[in-house]
Amino acid sequence: MQSQATDAEQQVTPESLREAFRHLHGSRLHGFALLVSLGDARRAERAASEALASGEARATSLRHPERAAAWVRAQVVPRMRRSHRPDRTDAAARRVALRGLGVDEAAYDGLAALDFDARVAFVASSIERFAPLDIETILGAGPAATHRAIERARRRYLSVVAGPPERDGPSPSAGADLEGELGRRVRMVAERALSGARSAEFA
Amino acid sequence: MREPHARFQAWLLAGAEGDPPRDLAVHASVCAACRASIAAFDRLEFVDPGAATIPSPTRPVTRGALVRAGRAVGAAFGVMIAATVLGVGGWQLIEAARGGPDGIARASGTPNQVVLAGSGTPGASGSQEPSASAGAASASAVPTASPSSDRPAATLRPTVTPTPTPAPIGTSVPTATSVPTATSVPTATSFPTATPAPTLVVTPVPTATPAPTPAPTPTPTPTPTPTPTPTVPNAPVLSASTGATGEIDLSWTTPYDGGDGITGYEVFYADGTPVPGGFVTSSTTAMTDSGLRRGSSTPTTS
Secondary structure, eight states: OHHHHHHHHHHOOHHHHHHHHHHHHHHHHHHHHHHHTTSOHHHHHHHHHHHHHHHHHTGGGOSOGGGHHHHHHHHHHHHHHHTOOSOOSOHHHHHHHHHTTTOOHHHHHHHHTSOHHHHHHHIIIIISOOOHHHHHHHHTOOHHHHHHHHHHHHHHHHHHHTOOTTOOSOOSSSOTTOOOHHHHHHHHHHHHHHHHHHHHHHO | OHHHHHHHHHHHHTTOOSOOOHHHHHHHHHOHHHHHHHHHHHHGGGOOGGGSOOOOOOOOOOHHHHHHHHHHHHHHHHHHHHHHHHHHHHHHHHHHHHOOTTSBOTTTOSBOHHHHHHHHSOOTTOOOSOOGGGGGGTTTEEESSOOOOSOGGGGGSOSSOOOOOOOOTTOOSOOGGGSSOTTTSOOGGGSOOSOTGGGEEEOOOSSSOOOOOOOOOOOOOOOOOOOOOOOOOOOOOEEEEEOSTTOEEEEEOOOOOTTSOOOEEEEEETTSOEEEEEEEETTOOEEEEOOOOTTOOOEEEO
């Protein structure tokens, strides 16, 4: 038993660790870069590749591997911010690039309404669902600023995709019947509340 | 109706963590706007960043590499700047030293130094006029107050005006104090003064580069060296020895010449009669008189 463990330890070489890091984070990091760059494929791939290589070089010395995903995204953000240049990728190509990730037209419009920093906050919080501490790492901001950035980004996204949030009544946005995890959660709570009320009523 | 709607929207914006309160969930289930908001966030559920490909590996650009590259570029730039400065500076120095055909140094815009040197330093003769070699630039630098240079030897004359002592009446030989006379020696007012050099007028220079014009140094006043006035030489000390009959050998030592060279000696008898052959040059300090007669006076020299 002990000899088997020793064999396993001997197989974990720095090279294999770097390879594992690459496969574990590579695709999602690239997707993150595509989202925050709004489909700028070339810029996203370059930034993700550089950040990934930087992460691979430190793969053997990570003190908090559970934070590696946030750390490597934090390497992407400044690279993309530095390489920010006038938009040379047309919207159609961007939509096609993001469609491969499952971004439909309405979500694309919502993402396009955000500036770069707001998009980073929105993608990290609402799409990748990072913990607040990780989002702070990605944004390089404190808790309060991070909270404000997330809320502002969600409000902006919502105003574009679902219309003004304070508006009561029918929404001009289509797809209101689209039900995901959030919709199911709200419906179940509402059903429990209503069934309980009926039970009380008929009791 | 407004209040649960706003609260539900705030719950959504805060991240929609956990289950919503029952009243808000009931409201959202019947509110079209809230259902649209829920749907807007539920769209994101279909977004999968992991659907992207793994980016192609690239060589990471490390900070150290950037720093090294920056240093190399900076060093190259610095060397280029230094070379340019040295090159331009050296060329300007060469151009300045070369001077123009009009005798004007290009870089300084002032007359060549030889002109200033010629005007500021009097020659051995005390002349203040620009030399012939500086004549080309005389139009641009002309002394306005040239000293009275028509007496070249004036500087070498003593500045102390001798007080002429009237010669004693009846004495035909002038005394040492009467030479030179007051009329033959230039007075002190006719000597060059120290003012000419500072009053040099440098006309505007033709080039545009305003270089600092070297201030003309005051002309050093030549200090006259007193020339000793010649005096009457001393009488030679005569010695005689008896020779053959009717002869006497005379010899004498060279006396003090009084400041002027002795040109010769004359030998006289005591009664003032010149001794035959007694007019000799200064190189002769001995002679033999063979014309003595018994009972006559001994010869003498003067």
